[in-house]
Amino acid sequence: MSMLALEQLVAGYGPIRVVHNLSLTVGEGEVVALLGRNGAGKTTTLKAALGMVRVSSGRVLYRSRDVTRLATHRRAMLGMGYVPDDRRIFPELTVRENLEVAIKRGSKNGRGWTSERIYQLMPWLKEIQRRRGGFLSGGEQQMLTIARTMMGNPEVLLLDEPTEGLAPHFVRLVSDLVKELKSSGTAVLLAEQNLRFITPLADRVYVLESGELRLEGTMAAMAEKQEVRALLAL
Amino acid sequence: MTGLASAASLFLLAVGLSLIFGALGIVNFAHGSFFALGAYFLFALTRGDAAGFWHYLPVAVAASLVVGAVVERVFMRRVLNRAEHYQILLTYALLLIIEDVSKICFGADYKSIGMPKGFEMPVFVLGIPFPSYYLGLVGLAAAAALLLWLFLHRTRYGTLVRAVAQDREMLEALGVNVPLLFTVIFALGIGLAGFGGAVSLPLQSISTGVAVDAVISAFIVVVVGGLGSIWGTLLGAILIGEIQAFGALVLPEFSIAFTYVLMAAVLLFRPWGLLGRPPAVRT
Ligand SMILES: Nc1ncnc2c1ncn2[C@@H]1O[C@H](COP(=O)(O)OP(=O)(O)OP(=O)(O)O)[C@@H](O)[C@H]1O
Ligand SMILES: [Mg+2]
Numbered sequence: 001m002s003m004l005a006l007e008q009l010v011a012g013y014g015p016i017r018v019v020h021n022l023s024l025t026v027g028e029g030e031v032v033a034l035l036g037r038n039g040a041g042k043t044t045t046l047k048a049a050l051g052m053v054r055v056s057s058g059r060v061l062y063r064s065r066d067v068t069r070l071a072t073h074r075r076a077m078l079g080m081g082y083v084p085d086d087r088r089i090f091p092e093l094t095v096r097e098n099l100e101v102a103i104k105r106g107s108k109n110g111r112g113w114t115s116e117r118i119y120q121l122m123p124w125l126k127e128i129q130r131r132r133g134g135f136l137s138g139g140e141q142q143m144l145t146i147a148r149t150m151m152g153n154p155e156v157l158l159l160d161e162p163t164e165g166l167a168p169h170f171v172r173l174v175s176d177l178v179k180e181l182k183s184s185g186t187a188v189l190l191a192e193q194n195l196r197f198i199t200p201l202a203d204r205v206y207v208l209e210s211g212e213l214r215l216e217g218t219m220a221a222m223a224e225k226q227e228v229r230a231l232l233a234l
Numbered sequence: 235m236t237g238l239a240s241a242a243s244l245f246l247l248a249v250g251l252s253l254i255f256g257a258l259g260i261v262n263f264a265h266g267s268f269f270a271l272g273a274y275f276l277f278a279l280t281r282g283d284a285a286g287f288w289h290y291l292p293v294a295v296a297a298s299l300v301v302g303a304v305v306e307r308v309f310m311r312r313v314l315n316r317a318e319h320y321q322i323l324l325t326y327a328l329l330l331i332i333e334d335v336s337k338i339c340f341g342a343d344y345k346s347i348g349m350p351k352g353f354e355m356p357v358f359v360l361g362i363p364f365p366s367y368y369l370g371l372v373g374l375a376a377a378a379a380l381l382l383w384l385f386l387h388r389t390r391y392g393t394l395v396r397a398v399a400q401d402r403e404m405l406e407a408l409g410v411n412v413p414l415l416f417t418v419i420f421a422l423g424i425g426l427a428g429f430g431g432a433v434s435l436p437l438q439s440i441s442t443g444v445a446v447d448a449v450i451s452a453f454i455v456v457v458v459g460g461l462g463s464i465w466g467t468l469l470g471a472i473l474i475g476e477i478q479a480f481g482a483l484v485l486p487e488f489s490i491a492f493t494y495v496l497m498a499a500v501l502l503f504r505p506w507g508l509l510g511r512p513p514a515v516r517t
């Protein structure tokens with residue numbers, strides 16, 4: 001059974017269609033990369049999967065259940081997690097409050113993430129837990145955004161360009177975090193342009209261009225292909 | 235003293251306005267109407283007899299909460315994502331509707347009620363007698379401020395209320411039922427306005443005309459105190475309450491002008507309000 005499946009998805013903004021007939025799957029415990037250069041439609045795809053962008057046709061399946069018409073917060077309660085590319089921490093809330101907001105009451109699924117476990121994994125975060133989110137550095141905000149979504153114990157995590165604009169130190173931390181998630185059994189759909197970052201992490205890869213699927217395959221097979229580098233304009 | 239008492243009712247009114255604007259982004263022109271409605275509810279329940287004041291006060295507040303929840307579900311929800319002028323038109327329409335409905339249901343005459351039980355005797359401050367209910371009203375408003383602060387800063391649901399003001403889409407993606415949260419916040423804001431109206435009834439006679447005065451004063455309080463800050467709203471209410479009270483004593487014709495001068499000064503020098511925070515920097 002796949003954790004997440006998009007079937008023939010068409011999605012966009014108002015009359016503009018950005019993603020065309022996209023189909024992809026993310027299996028249990030798998031890390032799947034969604035590659036594509038700027039404007040290829042990665043963010044749109046992730047948002048459509050969560051119901052934050054309008055889907056005009058096709059289906060979104062979560063654990064084989066059709067969630068295409070379900071409200072975003074219900075999908076989240078079922079176990080879908082989302083980390084946006086623009087680090088939307090709550091700037092007026094403290095680090096601790098940012099984490100608390102994501103605790104899901106009355107949701108049964110779970111990998112048992114608590115603020116204690118998060119702080120164990122990121123001790124530096126505990127030291128700044130009383131600081132307001134708006135006063136963190138970009139890298140700290142990115143880590144907090146991921147940690148916050150983890151507090152909701154997602155079964156499948158949609159991660160949008162987590163390394164964009166980060167210093168190498170934080171890129172390593174994000175990479176470790178993705179490995180940690182994978183080893184705890186969380187499935188991850190990772191939108192990226194950074195081939196070097198995803199190579200050691202991803203099991204499979206989809207490559208988008210102008211909202212259409214161009215290539216798909218295992219990471220090992222894709223790493224060989226010059227075509228991928230061309231599609232990413234490397 | 236008079237200033238403090240009117241500050242107390244101004245605070246209850248303005249804090250709900252600020253809460254609703256902060257979270258839903260809606261400027262509720264009908265806010266003063268719900269203040270009047272709370273007073274009408276209490277008047278109707280007690281039949282104008284102060285003996286039933288404490289008994290029926292919770293009922294009047296509960297009725298205001300229910301009205302708030304229904305209005306949010308039926309009306310506000312439809313304009314949440316619309317342009318601002320739709321929201322302004324809608325809340326202005328609500329103001330007119332509530333005014334007319336109140337006239338039909340409760341009549342257009344002035345309503346007031348005697349001093350509630352326990353506060354019949356005056357107190358003397360510097361030898362001048364004041365209704366002791368002034369103190370009761372200040373106590374009620376202070377208790378409401380404290381409870382609201384505890385709710386917003388010490389409970390998880392309160393944290394959600396603060397978070398939704400910052401990023402509602404993200405909050406929804408984290409699994410929070412934002413539409414339900416909006417209903418709760420709107421109902422709470424309206425409940426506070428209704429509470430303010432009800433507890434003001436012994437001091438101030440209410441007619442349908444108070445709605446507009448009330449909402450304007452509430453706006454000034456919020457602007458002066460700083461949006462989204464409970465203590466700012468409290469400070470704003472005290473300043474405006476006192477300025478109006480002293481202004482009425484010293485230069486009655488200009489008492490309104492004083493409050494506008496204060497508001498203009500605050501807008502010029504601290505546009506985010508006295509205790510409001512300038513928007514946090516985002517990197
Ligand atoms: N809110 C919007 N309204 C209209 N068009 C949009 C909107 N957001 C994105 N688009 C368009 O949709 C297309 C795909 O954008 P999207 O953000 O999904 O790409 P992306 O692959 O995530 O790019 P990036 O690497 O820059 O994040 C782009 O052409 C963009 O201009
Ligand atoms: Mg993007």
